[in-house]
Amino acid sequence: SYELTQPPSVSVSPGQTARITCSGDALPKKYAYWYQQKSGQAPVLVICEDSKRPSGIPERFSGSSSGTMATLTISGAQVEDEADYYCYSTDSSYNHWVFGGGTKLTVL
């Protein structure tokens, strides 16, 4: 099976830049999507196709991908950005679709 690996937790102070990584062998050829999930709520798409920001998502959210690693960057993180973040992608043959294990972002 295919796996995406994320750090369990990231912590920053308000106004700092938070970076959350996601590693996977197929990422050089496959998109990474990123979802934000606040406590008790459904996930929300914040980055699609590695680096595109859907309508309504603040500009401080950005994404990039290089080699086997995709990165979600939150520039000037705010307290309301505290949430779990999940990357999502597929293996090279579209046989396995997976989420990363999730990263808990703490902003305080």
Next chain:
Amino acid sequence: QVQLVQSGAEVKKPGASVKVSCKASGYTFTTYDIIWVRQPTGQGLEWMGWMNSNSGSTGYAQKFQGRVTMTRNTSISTAYMELSSLRSDDTAVYYCARGDSNGWPNYWGQGSLVTVSS
């Protein structure tokens, strides 16, 4: 606006089946895939499978092969996910999501809690 409204919470006994519905509005239902994802309490997201809302063709995660069935009723813009032979570790919130033009999830339903307990 795009909305996915899911059915309510269910309590089932081990060995039973559950069928969760997902009613779509705000777009043409048959244009986009529906993806199902589950999340056990306190754990991460798990991809279960997808369905082409137009043709009805499906693809399931190997873990659920033989136990999950995804269907739809296009006349009422509703997708369904049925999971059989339930076990206690199937206790989770089940989400439906609409796929984007690539078939990857963008809009999500509110989730349906399924509790499996004797």
